[in-house]
Amino acid sequence: MFPIGKVARCSWLGVGIYGRNEEERESAITKINGHKASATADPLLKKRRADGQGDDEPSVKKRCVGEKGEENLSPDERLKKAVSPLWNMPYDKQLESKSEEIGQIMKNFANQIFKNNASLRDWLTEQRKKYDGHCCELQPIKPSPVQTGYRNKCEFTIGQDIDKNDNTVGFRFGQYKDGTSSVGEPHCLSNIPDTMKTVVKSFQDFIRLGPYGAYNPETHAGHWRMLTVRTTRSDEEIEKEKTRLHEYFSSGEGRSSGVTCLYFRVYSDRMTGNTTEPYKHVLGKTNIQETLLNMNFEISPDAFFQVNTAGAEVLYEQIAEWCGATTTTTVLDICCGTGTIGLTLAKRVSSVIGIELCPEAIENAKRNAHINGITNVTYHCCKAEDVITQTMKSITSHDVVAIVDPPRAGLHPQVVRALRNSPFLKKIVFVSCNPKGAMNNFIDLMRQTSKKMRGQPYRPVKAVPVDMFPQTKHCELVILFERDSCT
Ligand SMILES: C[S@@+](CC[C@H](N)C(=O)[O-])C[C@H]1O[C@@H](n2cnc3c(N)ncnc32)[C@H](O)[C@@H]1O
Structure with a gap:
């Protein structure tokens, strides 16, 4: 049988629920069969108390208006602005705007190199001349192959809508920490697939017919808190x-x-x-189960998986090209999630070592290696900062490439230090979903040699933004760093 067309299919639901007391909690949990609850601190309440506003409910207006000046917007427009702020901008303009933002970040990076490593200043001057003020070649942004309905995973909040209808499943109109708690249904959002919207609506109907109301983070009353939906292409x-x-x-x-x-x-x-x-x-x-670059991946509910599968294929092909790995290369896949990056490279390299914090993701990674017939991968389920030094020492090959794909805050400094201090590591492909958050990592990789940063500094060779999140302001930035002997 041959594939004819791709459709999105809703495959997995996760729900979060709270009870007011042990008894209610128990009963609520029994109702939804096996999904656990845990309590969290309330940022809104903390903010209000810190602002000296006491514990009173904010006004309805305040609860649905995310920012000043939004009073004239319809609820749908407010929701679109909060969740997919670039929704009314043509896609080519979205890409232009992201390119400009990344351009600014790269220029800031160049300024930081100038400040932090005097020995690189002559090199930097030459690079800036060559690359339009940048420290390295900055390639044009890579668009996402799909621009609407691309999200394969969403975490929906359950709360009251602006008319106080309880058990509304959707997104907040603004940031909860800023005092916005009303929730709007996602029907107007172009980055959410229709199949997912249908599931959300069915789930909303289901809980509206039941005895439990939405959890209120301010008063800790109520039960239903969030809904996670994942879809796959099939x-x-x-x-x-x-x-x-x-x-x-x-x-x-x-x-x-x-x-x-x-x-x-x-x-x-x-x-x-x-x-x-x-x-x-x-x-x-x-x-x-998801297919990516003709390989199959199993993803458990807790494990990270790129939310735009077609976009992830573009990203991973770029990583593969830039890491230039051969059959003698050892690939270090740091923050490997379900193993996707390393596994898509495994058949062309000597070995892959994956490091990841989340045990479910590591279980998936091992299983993913097995179902794709890959035997040259090993995984460490740990914080990268706890095992990186030892792992680097254990690698006997002198042909090592590191691929790092950390969460928004970037890598722990200990990881950067280990990457600096390894004499055999010549190349790092750094993938960042929040380049501003990873700026300190970039600078540390380039910083002048010191007691802490013993190895030779790295230099950025090229960079490229990859748009994984159309309709939003975010995109991934991939930077290839190499050491002197390679540049
Ligand atoms: C942006 S995701 C990348 C996952 C994977 N590379 C991919 O493309 O699907 C970041 C991953 O880093 C993991 N992570 C977060 N902090 C970590 C740490 N200190 N050490 C190791 N992994 C960590 C998260 O669990 C998550 O799976």
Whole structure:
């Protein structure tokens, strides 16, 4: 069977619920069967108390108006402004605006190099002349192949809408910490797929019919708190046939044959009958599955996975090109999540070492290696800062490339130090979803050699923004750093 078209399919739901006391909590948790609750501090209350405003509810107006000057906007417009602020800007203009922002960040980076490493000043002057004021080549932004309905995962808040309708599932009109608590339904948002909107609406109908109200973070009353929805791209025809199989053997005529477990396999090469596709479980699925660069990935609810799958393919191809790895290379995949970056490279390199904090993601990564027939990967489930020095020491190869893809705040300084201090590491591909947050990392990589930063400084060779988040102000920035002997 051959893929005909791609459709989005809603595959996984996660819900968060709270109870007012142990008994209610227990009963609420029993209702939703197995999803746990935990209490958090309330940032709004803290802010209000710090501002000397006491614990009173803010006015309805304040609760739905995120910022000053938004009074004339309709609720849909406010929601679009809060969640997808570039919604009414043509996509080419969005890319222009992101390119400008990244350009400013790169210029700031150049200024920081000037301040922090006097020995690089002559080099920097030459680079700036060559690259239009930048410290390295800055390539044009790579657009996302899909611009609408691209989000494969969303965390929806459950609260009251502006008319005080309880158990509304959607997004806040503004930042909760700024005092905005009203929630708007996501039907008007162009970056959310329709399949996801349908699930949200069904879930909203479900909880509105039930006995539990939305959790109120100010008073800690109520129960329903958030809904996570994940979708995957999948092949429509294959999915239909799998559904028919499932129905036939679980509730149809096939049921009496006593089949208890059913797998499905796609043969993609009609001529040879070969396949690289794994068996797929049809009955009793446990994890969501996604295809990326012709490989299959299992993702558990807790594990990170890039939210724009088509965009992630563009990003990973760029990483592969820039890390220039060969069959002798050891790839260090730092903050590897479910192993996607390292696994997409594994077949062309000597070995991959993945480091990741989240145990579920590491379990997925190991499983993902297995289902894709990859045996040259090892994983460490730890904070990168706790194991990086030891890991670097244990690598005997002199051909090592590090790929780092940290969360918004960037890498722990200890990780940067280890990357600096390893004499064998010549190249780092740094992927940042928040380049401002990672600026200190960039500077530390370049900083003049010192007692702390013993190894040779790295230099940025090229950079490219990759738009993973159309309709929003965010994009990823990939920077290739190399050491002197390579530049
Ligand atoms: C932006 S995600 C990247 C995941 C992966 N590279 C990908 O492309 O799917 C960042 C990952 O870093 C992990 N992480 C956060 N802090 C970490 C730390 N101190 N050490 C190791 N991993 C960490 C998170 O759990 C998350 O999976």
